[in-house]
Amino acid sequence: MSPIPTYVVNLPEDEDRLQILLGQLDPSIFEIRESLGFLGRTLPDTACLLLTGDPASIQYKGALGVMFSHVSLWERIAQLQAPFALVLEDDVELIQPERLAGVELPDGFDIVFCGDQTAVHPVGTKPIRRLQCISAIWVLSALERRGVSVGAYGYLLSPSGARRLLSLFDQHRFFGHVDVRMMAYCCELRELNRLPSTGRLLEELRAIRGIVGDPPKLAGYALMHPLVVHSGMTSRRDREDMLGKMPAHETDPE
Numbered sequence: 384m385s386p387i388p389t390y391v392v393n394l395p396e397d398e399d400r401l402q403i404l405l406g407q408l409d410p411s412i413f414e415i416r417e418s419l420g421f422l423g424r425t426l427p428d429t430a431c432l433l434l435t436g437d438p439a440s441i442q443y444k445g446a447l448g449v450m451f452s453h454v455s456l457w458e459r460i461a462q463l464q465a466p467f468a469l470v471l472e473d474d475v476e477l478i479q480p481e482r483l484a485g486v487e488l489p490d491g492f493d494i495v496f497c498g499d500q501t502a503v504h505p506v507g508t509k510p511i512r513r514l515q516c517i518s519a520i521w522v523l524s525a526l527e528r529r530g531v532s533v534g535a536y537g538y539l540l541s542p543s544g545a546r547r548l549l550s551l552f553d554q555h556r557f558f559g560h561v562d563v564r565m566m567a568y569c570c571e572l573r574e575l576n577r578l579p580s581t582g583r584l585l586e587e588l589r590a591i592r593g594i595v596g597d598p599p600k601l602a603g604y605a606l607m608h609p610l611v612v613h614s615g616m617t618s619r620r621d622r623e624d625m626l627g628k629m630p631a632h633e634t635d636p637e
Contacts, residue, residue, distance in 0.1 A: 387484075388463060389416060391404060393472075401473050423448025424444055424448070425448075435558040446561075450557055451557075466488075470540055496522070497611045503525055505609075532563060533562040533563055536613050547568075551595070568595075569603025575592065
């Protein structure tokens with residue numbers, strides 16, 4: 384198997400995070416193609432309003448910056464000849480990453496969430512040799528039970544999946560959080576309405592489907608055992624939100 388094209392969401396000011404992550408990746412398995420990140424705080428208010436259609440977006444520029452970082456990487460992945468790529472945010476730890484070299488992925492998949500939040504089984508001490516997938520809709524109850532969101536800190540994306548995501552975001556603009564939008568496109572509204580839980584995440588997913596309609600869904604899956612764990616570093620999104628609300632002269636570099 385050829386090395387897996389790997390892309391990292393990373394800001395220039397977080398070089399230390401990138402180096403820690405790169406130290407976990409065997410170059411015979413993972414080929415780092417690019418690291419890229421957008422400073423949400425630098426986005427003009429007018430651009431936020433035009434791109435999202437949401438007046439609240441000017442208060443949450445960190446979320447928009449993270450979204451642009453992922454969308455920019457999708458543009459690269461959409462052009463690949465490889466069957467899929469791995470996208471990582473820089474504040475993660477990988478669990479037995481060598482398992483990905485032999486993973487059997489569903490035919491025709493668009494996206495596979497790889498994080499511990501979407502995994503059915505939690506991180507354990509016993510090694511799990513084989514990575515298995517489950518349809519994305521079936522991990523939502525676990526997310527609700529844990530009180531966490533989806534997380535875009537680790538996922539596999541096929542070139543066709545990247546093209547479909549780009550098309551959908553082009554149609555529906557750039558509102559909300561990128562991870563929840565990705566999950567919403569993996570679930571039909573009728574599937575969401577069948578789930579008994581009425582927690583915050585499901586409400587948000589249903590609301591997104593109400594905004595975008597119910598077009599054909601992405602072929603979305605999640606790993607049953609996690610490949611990627613969020614390391615608990617300071618959230619880039621929260622940091623950029625905070626800095627974006629400060630007067631410009633207080634955030635300009637010296």
